[in-house]
Amino acid sequence: MVNTAVPTITMAEIWAALDEVPDPELPVVSLVELGIVRTVELGDNAAKITITPTFSGCPAYEVMSAQIEKRVKQMGIAHVDVRVSHNPPWTSEWITEPARQKLKTVGLVPPPRHSGDFIQVLIDPVACPHCDSENTTLKNSFGTTPCRMIYTCNNCLEPFELFKPL
Numbered sequence: 001m002v003n004t005a006v007p008t009i010t011m012a013e014i015w016a017a018l019d020e021v022p023d024p025e026l027p028v029v030s031l032v033e034l035g036i037v038r039t040v041e042l043g044d045n046a047a048k049i050t051i052t053p054t055f056s057g058c059p060a061y062e063v064m065s066a067q068i069e070k071r072v073k074q075m076g077i078a079h080v081d082v083r084v085s086h087n088p089p090w091t092s093e094w095i096t097e098p099a100r101q102k103l104k105t106v107g108l109v110p111p112p113r114h115s116g117d118f119i120q121v122l123i124d125p126v127a128c129p130h131c132d133s134e135n136t137t138l139k140n141s142f143g144t145t146p147c148r149m150i151y152t153c154n155n156c157l158e159p160f161e162l163f164k165p166l
Helices: 011-018 061-074 097-105 118-123
Strands: 037-043 046-051 079-084 136-140 148-153 159-163
Touching (some): 011 037, 046 061
Parallel strands (some): 046 079
Antiparallel strands (some): 136 148, 148 159
16 A cells, blocks of 8 residues: 655744755855745645745746755655745845855855945945955946946955845
8 A cells, every 4th residue: 555645744844944945046055044935835735935036037036946846845745836926025134144154154245234225335345255354346346146246355355246235
């Protein structure tokens, strides 16, 4: 006889599993840590997960959806529906503190906290993630992705990127 029982999975277990899904562009942090995974609903052998990508035209949202679906199905849930929502739009305020520290360890300055005051954070000095010097220079407003800016440290001479505050 084949066991067709539906596994009992808690919301905490789902969130823990989703916290293992890395961001495709920043694999040092998870989609949960970046605040991209917004809601999880569990039903009869089904899960509905809502994500909010960092940009409305984010080229990675299909990869994120596939990774989420794969990870949740590995838990034994047969039906996984990943939905994209842009309301409310993603904000860098949703990035967790542990994720901010992880970004810095790979040479990417986490976006400053702004509470909606973008002008102030854009004129504040940016500290180098390598040597913590604020003697840095903006080289380009667009980095390897639209959500990053390229800087150079004038002390240690290392280039680095700042994750833009949104």
